[in-house]
Amino acid sequence: MRTVTACVLFVLSLAVPCAAQSAAPSTRSGQAHRGYVTVNAGSQPTSRSFSDHFTFEQNVETATVDLRYPVKAAILFDGGGGIRLWRQFGVGLSVSRTAHDNAASIEAKSPHPFFFNQPRAVTGTAAALTRTETAAHLQILYMRPQTGHLRLTLGAGPSLINLEQKLVTALHITDEYPYDTASLGSADTGRKRKSAIGFNAGADVTWMFTRHIGAGVLVRFTQAHVKLTTSDSRTIGIDAGGAQAGAGLRFFF
Secondary structure (H helix, E strand, C coil), X not given: CHHHHHHHHHHHHHHHHHHHCCCCCCCHHHHHCCEEXXXXXXXXXXXXXXXXXXXXEECCEEEEEEXXXXXXXXXXXXXXXXXXXXXXXXEEEEEEEEEEEEEEEEEEEECCCCCCCCCEEEEEEEEEEEEXXXXXXXXXXXXXXXXXXXXXXXXXXXXXXXXEEEEEEEEEEEECCCCCCEEEEEEEEXXXXXXXXXXXXXXXXXXXXXXXXXXXXEEEEEEEEEEEECCCCCEEEEEEEEEEXXXXXXXXX
């Protein structure tokens, strides 16, 4: 979150001169540009978690499993563009992708093979649970005329986020005489994928090196709630997206 906060402050610090110079005439090159293309790399530093619960039959009783999946910061790749339609207003479309691996914590209750109502606690982790988010962000843009070397673009609109998450689907619990304790042998996993519609809002500040090329900073927030359905028809609600910050090149035409 510190990364996003720093980028927001940076964007605001650059936007202030733009606002201060709004009374001055825009540069001729700024007015001539109809659109742009962007390429960014950065981070999605949002940290959150989601949980799951399932049961299965073991030793003529019911074993319970509780899972917690932490979602940590991920590397962001983003590309897109926009075009001015009327005065300083236009439309834009960006595509972003994040990918990272996390480990889920496991807490289970395993029934005793000989005694009823005496479950044994089992804990462990399931590693290498890959998560990817691929999103398309449609935006209504306000493209402020270029002032000096600076360009400011604000945008907001709907997002379509496709989430692919590897989930724990089954546990293999081991025990041995005298069976007072049990341990986690292994965990089966499977990939689930689904898309959901959410929203996005952000700002982009560019410093122009030449008439058509510049370097910029992007700050965006996007979110959607995705409901994954498991093979045994459980539904897991997961928040996708989050705060995003990146930097890269800008090409104007």
